[in-house]
Amino acid sequence: MLERIKNSRANQFSLLFFVFLILYFFVPEDENSLLWRLPPLLQGIPLMINNFLDNLMFNWFTIPIWDPDWQMYEDKPLFRLITRSISNFLLFLIIFIREIFLGGLQTIGSLTGDSLKSIKWLYLPALPWTAVVIGLFILGYKLKGLGLALIASIGFFYVSIFGQWEPTMETLSLVLVTAPICFILGLSFGILGYLNKKIEATMQPILNVAQTMPHFSYLVPILVLFGIGDHAGAVATIIFATPPMIRLTILGLKKISPEVVESGLMSGCNKLQLLFRVLIPTARRDILIGVNQVIMQCLAMTTIAAFIGAKGLGFNLKVALNGLKIGKAAEIGICVVIIAVVLDKLSLAWANKQKDYFANLNFYERNKALIYFLCSTILFGIIAYFSAFYFDKGFNYLYLIPFNKGLTIAPILDSGIDWIWETFFYYLNTFNKFLITYVLFVMRDAYLGMPVISTFVLVMGAGYIIGGIRSCLIVGGLILFIALSEYWNRALITAYMATFAVGISAILGIVVGSICARNEFSTKFILGVCDFFQTFPSFIYLIPVILLFGITDTSVMIAAIAYATVPATRYTVEGLRSVPSALHDSASMSGVSNLQRLISIELPLAFPHIMLGINQTVIFALFMVILGALIGTEDLGQIIMGCLSRPNGAGIGLTLGIFVSFICLAVDNLIRTWADERKKLLGLD
Amino acid sequence: MLKNLLKAAAILSVLIFSTTSKAADTIRIPVLNWSSQIVMANVMAQVFEEMGHSVELVPAESASRYEAVRIGDLHVAHETWESTMALPFYEAMDKGGLIDAGSHNLITFEEMGVPNWVIDEGLCPGLPNWEALKSPECAANFATADSDGKGRWLEGPYEWHTEVMPNRLKGLGIDDLWTVKFAGSADALWAELKAAKAEGRGTVIFNWSPNFTDAAGFTFIDFPPYFEGCRLENGGTLETTGCGSPKGWLKKAAHIKFPITHPDAYKFYTKMSFTAPQIGLMADLVDSQGMDHAAAASEFIAQHRDLIDLWKN
Numbered sequence: 001m002l003e004r005i006k007n008s009r010a011n012q013f014s015l016l017f018f019v020f021l022i023l024y025f026f027v028p029e030d031e032n033s034l035l036w037r038l039p040p041l042l043q044g045i046p047l048m049i050n051n052f053l054d055n056l057m058f059n060w061f062t063i064p065i066w067d068p069d070w071q072m073y074e075d076k077p078l079f080r081l082i083t084r085s086i087s088n089f090l091l092f093l094i095i096f097i098r099e100i101f102l103g104g105l106q107t108i109g110s111l112t113g114d115s116l117k118s119i120k121w122l123y124l125p126a127l128p129w130t131a132v133v134i135g136l137f138i139l140g141y142k143l144k145g146l147g148l149a150l151i152a153s154i155g156f157f158y159v160s161i162f163g164q165w166e167p168t169m170e171t172l173s174l175v176l177v178t179a180p181i182c183f184i185l186g187l188s189f190g191i192l193g194y195l196n197k198k199i200e201a202t203m204q205p206i207l208n209v210a211q212t213m214p215h216f217s218y219l220v221p222i223l224v225l226f227g228i229g230d231h232a233g234a235v236a237t238i239i240f241a242t243p244p245m246i247r248l249t250i251l252g253l254k255k256i257s258p259e260v261v262e263s264g265l266m267s268g269c270n271k272l273q274l275l276f277r278v279l280i281p282t283a284r285r286d287i288l289i290g291v292n293q294v295i296m297q298c299l300a301m302t303t304i305a306a307f308i309g310a311k312g313l314g315f316n317l318k319v320a321l322n323g324l325k326i327g328k329a330a331e332i333g334i335c336v337v338i339i340a341v342v343l344d345k346l347s348l349a350w351a352n353k354q355k356d357y358f359a360n361l362n363f364y365e366r367n368k369a370l371i372y373f374l375c376s377t378i379l380f381g382i383i384a385y386f387s388a389f390y391f392d393k394g395f396n397y398l399y400l401i402p403f404n405k406g407l408t409i410a411p412i413l414d415s416g417i418d419w420i421w422e423t424f425f426y427y428l429n430t431f432n433k434f435l436i437t438y439v440l441f442v443m444r445d446a447y448l449g450m451p452v453i454s455t456f457v458l459v460m461g462a463g464y465i466i467g468g469i470r471s472c473l474i475v476g477g478l479i480l481f482i483a484l485s486e487y488w489n490r491a492l493i494t495a496y497m498a499t500f501a502v503g504i505s506a507i508l509g510i511v512v513g514s515i516c517a518r519n520e521f522s523t524k525f526i527l528g529v530c531d532f533f534q535t536f537p538s539f540i541y542l543i544p545v546i547l548l549f550g551i552t553d554t555s556v557m558i559a560a561i562a563y564a565t566v567p568a569t570r571y572t573v574e575g576l577r578s579v580p581s582a583l584h585d586s587a588s589m590s591g592v593s594n595l596q597r598l599i600s601i602e603l604p605l606a607f608p609h610i611m612l613g614i615n616q617t618v619i620f621a622l623f624m625v626i627l628g629a630l631i632g633t634e635d636l637g638q639i640i641m642g643c644l645s646r647p648n649g650a651g652i653g654l655t656l657g658i659f660v661s662f663i664c665l666a667v668d669n670l671i672r673t674w675a676d677e678r679k680k681l682l683g684l685d
Numbered sequence: 686m687l688k689n690l691l692k693a694a695a696i697l698s699v700l701i702f703s704t705t706s707k708a709a710d711t712i713r714i715p716v717l718n719w720s721s722q723i724v725m726a727n728v729m730a731q732v733f734e735e736m737g738h739s740v741e742l743v744p745a746e747s748a749s750r751y752e753a754v755r756i757g758d759l760h761v762a763h764e765t766w767e768s769t770m771a772l773p774f775y776e777a778m779d780k781g782g783l784i785d786a787g788s789h790n791l792i793t794f795e796e797m798g799v800p801n802w803v804i805d806e807g808l809c810p811g812l813p814n815w816e817a818l819k820s821p822e823c824a825a826n827f828a829t830a831d832s833d834g835k836g837r838w839l840e841g842p843y844e845w846h847t848e849v850m851p852n853r854l855k856g857l858g859i860d861d862l863w864t865v866k867f868a869g870s871a872d873a874l875w876a877e878l879k880a881a882k883a884e885g886r887g888t889v890i891f892n893w894s895p896n897f898t899d900a901a902g903f904t905f906i907d908f909p910p911y912f913e914g915c916r917l918e919n920g921g922t923l924e925t926t927g928c929g930s931p932k933g934w935l936k937k938a939a940h941i942k943f944p945i946t947h948p949d950a951y952k953f954y955t956k957m958s959f960t961a962p963q964i965g966l967m968a969d970l971v972d973s974q975g976m977d978h979a980a981a982a983s984e985f986i987a988q989h990r991d992l993i994d995l996w997k998n
Contacts, residue, residue: 069945220749228715228743228753307746315744318718322872323897323972324879421883429884433830441831546876547883551839551868552831632842632869641869642844645748645773 009465016461023454035453040486050651057224080225087231090177094230098173099124101132102166102400126400128384129160131377136342138376142369143349151345155338163406164313164335171312172339174230174305175298178237179343182294185238186245187287191275193246194253205665207243212619212664214626215240215304216640217657220650223308233301233310241297245290252286253279288351292344296534299340303539314537321543326417327410329543333536340535417544425548432554440500440553447496452483459666467673474669478662491659493635494625497553498663501560501621506614508561509568514598516569517576530570538563538623542630556628564621571613575606605682611675618667622660636660712738712950713759715745719871720897720978722764724967725959727982729763732993733950748773748844751938755782760943761954766893767933768795769845774938786939786951790958793933794905795893797838797850800878801902808887815857815908824862827887835864839877839890843867850891852917853908856927893933895961897968949997956996963989 005011027035062075095106103126127135133153140149159168193200215236226232256279264278280287306314313332320329364371459479463472482491516526541562545555579602587597603610629637636656643649643656712733714726730740743759747770753759755777765774777783804812808826811817818824818836827836840850854860868874874890878898881888892903908929915921915928937954944951959967966988970981986993 069942219746220752223749223753223758224756227758228713228745228750229758306744308749309743309745311744315716315718318744319720319723322718322875323720324872324875425884429830436830543872543876546873547880550829550831550880551866551873551877552829554830628869630869631873632867634867638843638867638869642842644746645770645844646776 012465013462016458016465019461020454020458023451023457024449027451027453029449029451036451037488038452038480038483040484042481042484043486045485046651046655047648048651049654050648053221053650053654057221083225084227087226087229087235090181090231090234091229093177094173094234097176098170100127101169101173102126125381127377128380129156129165129400130384131380133157133160134376134380135373138369138373139346140349143346143353148345148349152342155342159335159338160401161406162331162335162408163401164316164332165401165406167312167316167332168335168339169312171299171302171310171314171336174234174237174302174310174312175295175339175343178234178241179294179298181234182238182241182245182298183291186242186290186294187249187280189242189246190249190253190290193250200250203246207246208665208668209658209661210239211243212622212661213657214623214637214640214660215301216307216626216644217653217660219304219308220644220653228309230310232308233305233314236305236308237298237301240301241294244293244297248286248290248293249283252283252290255286256282284351288348291347291351295340295343295347296531299336299535300537302336303537317537317539321539324543325410325414326540326544327413328408329540330413331408331410333540336537337532337535341531344531417547421547428548432549432552435554436552440557443500444493444496444553447492447499448489450492452488455479456483462670466670466677471669471673475666478666478669481662482659485655485659487636487639487656487659490634490636490639491663493633494622494637494660495663497556497560497625497628497633497635498618498621501557501564501625502614502618504557505561505564505617505621506568509565509570509613509617510572510610512565513569513572514576514603517573523573523577526569526573530566530573533563533566538627539630541624542627546631551632553633555631556625556633559628559631560621560624563624564617567616567620568610568613571616572606572610575609575613576602578609579605608675608679608682611671611678615668615671615675618671619664622664626660710739710946712740712761712947713743714740714761714763715750715753715759716742717745717747717750717764719968720971720981721895721964721968723978724971724981724985725763725964727978728967728985728993729761729954729957731979731982731986732953732997733947736949736953736997738947738950751777751783754938754940755780757782757940757942760940760947761786762938763954763957765936765938766793766795767935768793768893768930769841772844774936777938782941784939784941784943786937786943786955787958789935789937789960789964791895791935791961791964793893793895793935794930795933796891796905796908796930797840797889798892798903798905799887799889800882800898801904802882803887804904806885813904813906815906818857818859818863818906821862824859827863827889829866829886832864832866835862836887836889838863838865839874839888840865840867841871841874841891842869845891848918849916852926853928856917856923856925857908858927895964895968897965897972899965900969900973953996 005015023035027033030036056077056079058077058080061078063078063081064073065076065081066072067074095104098104099106103124105124133156136156137149137153140152159165189203193203218239219236222232222236226235260278260282261274264274269278302310302312302314303317304314306312306318313336317329317332320326320332456476456479460472460476463475482488512526516522538559541559542555545558549555549558583601583605584597587601592600625633625635626637626640629635629641632638636659640653640656640660643653646652712730714729716723716726726742730742733740745753745759750759750762751770751773754762762774765771774783778785799809799812803809809817809820809823811820811823824836825834828834829837838850838854840846850865851860854863854865868877868890874892875898877888877890889906892898892905894903894905896903906929909927911928911931912925913919915925917923917926921928937957939951939954943954963985967981967985970976970984971978974981976984
């Protein structure tokens, strides 16, 4: 008996589950019993964090600064002065790029000082949108060819004729500043982590927390430290978008075989040359995936950044949603996706372009693209200048199509949603009632009725079985931190919603992914769909789901599933596609059917990769569950959102944000350990 | 030593970046996500520009903007609703740095209520008198999938009034028929209005006036009158906590240095005082007439030139 348990993991899990059930049913519900709920010993932590933040932001290391308005010295905290200088620097870059696209006088003003301010005609004119579209066409053509040229120019043409030019350029200017910063930071920290094991080990948990912490929990500290505005939005974006770059850089550098390094050393590279001429080019593939992720994440943050002052599409999206203009919001969302696609493809093409060392070109041939661009800009500038006389009422359609004056497909989208409502509402409503009464509430009550001891037995037991005593203690420690707070019940509700969403998303994602990975075309298609939904602002789901399912947990679940299915599908497809085709052939020769091949060969081989996808699914699902607080939930998210207006809210918000990260970290630890072990067994590592 | 070093580093960095610093004299006005607020921000922006100031409109979030006003990153917060924003407003005032620049010339109603069609269709005969809520047939018409057969009150986010509505149900003795659900945001309230209407299901939501919902018709429920201290959390008893909401104010907040740095703009700001129909017009120009916010603001100023000039002088 013991032998059987020792050898079979399935048996170990059954035993664990059995113990869990016994504890579940036999520990009585008693608020004073330690087996039922732990006392909130760590109650004081939010206040401590809050005091720390308060001191950091307002009290520590103050230096007197002369205030010309008050005519007296004012004590300003040093830390905030430093963060504010960073803000100013970021803001200058953002405004500089913005004024190239949209025109303005701030850049010129700040470079020349106040003396020229009084001259009214002195400002930077905007690039006419026509010139930008042609410029993108030329750039795309130079980097890759006609295909990319058409994608880039048609994308921005759409943005312009749909009247989203100004907000799109505002968002674009933010992304054009943040994405390179994320790239540089990510690459440097990645290299540091690769060179030094200790730095890597310290960085891992910080990266995990930065990536999984709900954004709303750190909005107020950012707002105080960096000041409200585009720069604050940029900082929030950098915090969120840099970690994947760091991770992928480390991953790529680690994969390099020692032979490559040795041949580099033999050729006489010094350290820097080795790094930039040998290591980074070799790790290019992973680093490029990192760039892709940076761009996706930067654009995924547009709406959140609008909460702390970033102008552009995110803000317009919030206004449209407040007026329940779903069609308009979807149009704005598509603009976000377009920027993402165009930037992603352009940066990929640029990175993949090989330099032709042997071409012997004259000045014109070398700078053909630039010359064409300058000529077309001048041409369209002149056209725009004269067309101003043609269009009356002050709208110059060849210079800048104003907001809300373009074409729109919003009425069609809106009537589409109305049609869905009219056709399916009664089925949906019946489904909704059934789901809430027989599944969601049952599940919620089951989670809330779970004695703390059985939660720990289940979680730590799973840790022990999967990763031995180390995983057991890590996972236990993370959960203990939450259990010792006064928010354990809310964390259980968050956990229930996340479990449900992850379960459904994982099944959906794996099934859809397995089907689509069968052939080349559907693979490309589904990966495109994944890209679309990853950048399409998730805020947009929040309103239609309320219309269809009311302000209930179902709505939150549907929104979370819609968003969290993306990584499950993507990683399944990628995992299955990476199974070598030689294995397919040898399997077919052994006479297996297609289904057998999928179940007994491909899926097991892709399993580690799929598990990493599930890991991402957990993060995505928790993100949406917390965002679901905007619909109306009773979990951690509700408090995090409420903290924006509470006295001492920053501390509570940050603490609860850390709780959510800890849930992610615990799941991450289990899944990663398991996936690594499977990889070793399969000989993939 | 360390402290000095840090100071030196700070001063250096300030010097490096101060050349690129944003113009300190720009008036920064927050814009939120509903029409009347954005149009009012644009009206102020245009008037301040007429006075010769440079103005920047900054997207913000309704609760956290008070912290930004307090530390001077924003100069004003011009639509401050009593029931939904009093808490962060007074918290910022407690910490110091935010001043009350007067109220708009209107009384706000903030109360649970029903859209007019609910009354027209007779879903709860006797409304707007709250006694109508005592009938079980009425409550049944307001049930939703997750309300366990009870009628549902959809209250705003929990932090707006915390336990007031659940306590009110208890105080009125109708908590066996009705239950309170907290929506997550104002957007969710409007979506619920639309969804309930499409479904033909009754709905009781927290709402306020002036608001864009006034146009479609919205009736507030008459609860027992409010008096100071009637609520449980203000020292009331279970008998009195069923009282309705007080009539509210709509305040204007400003940063404490605003009167010094921009005296003329601050004078305009304190004099500026819109009425409910005017705020309704601001929303209407955008929501019904399809103008963009800046154009709506110009239109509004053109229609109210006398008033604006009066406030400017």
